[in-house]
Amino acid sequence: MAGMAKPASPAEPIYIVVMGVAGCGKSLAGARLASQLGLPLVEGDDFHPESNVEKMRQGIPLTDVDRAGWLQRLADALRAQPAGAVLTCSALKRSYRSALRGAVPHLRFLHLALTEHQAMERVASRTDHFYPPSLVASQFEALEDPASEPGVLAVDATAHIDRVVERAARWAVQPFNNP
DSSP states (O other): OOSOOOOSOTTSOEEEEEEOSTTSOHHHHHHHHHHHHTOOEEEGGGGSOHHHHHHHHTTOOOOHHHHHHHHHHHHHHHHTOTTEEEEEOOOOSHHHHHHHHTTSTTOEEEEEEOOHHHHHHHHHHOSSOSOOGGGHHHHHHHOOOOTTSTTEEEEETTSOHHHHHHHHHHHHTSOSSOO
């Protein structure tokens, strides 16, 4: 990878949500991007209440009501990082992204896009995660494409992780706008 990307101005903290459906690689891309930018990583799955995790383990999709408290905790976690942060969060619906945008100015979203078939294969191959393959379809049903929203960069989640992170790091230090 190229050298560490630096923000355009230290007065402008960078906040990025690495988003997408289950299996898109949010945790890996988020960790690598946070490291590249020298920012803390906020792992969204760590903020789910046990009741949400248990529902998902049982193959029950979360509802907007289930996600409301989780999204509020994520917004609070972003606010608690005044120098910026990288958050991993599915952020499937516009309303979820709006809730997070309300937490910090100029929130960016890195959308790791892939097909339902690719997501299913990836989730089915995981042995260390609570999220079952049976819920992948519900993620695609809930996904509202963020492409027309400000501050969104969509990348192919199947591209090599180094390319994804390199492109996202270059984008992150540019003035806030659509790529």
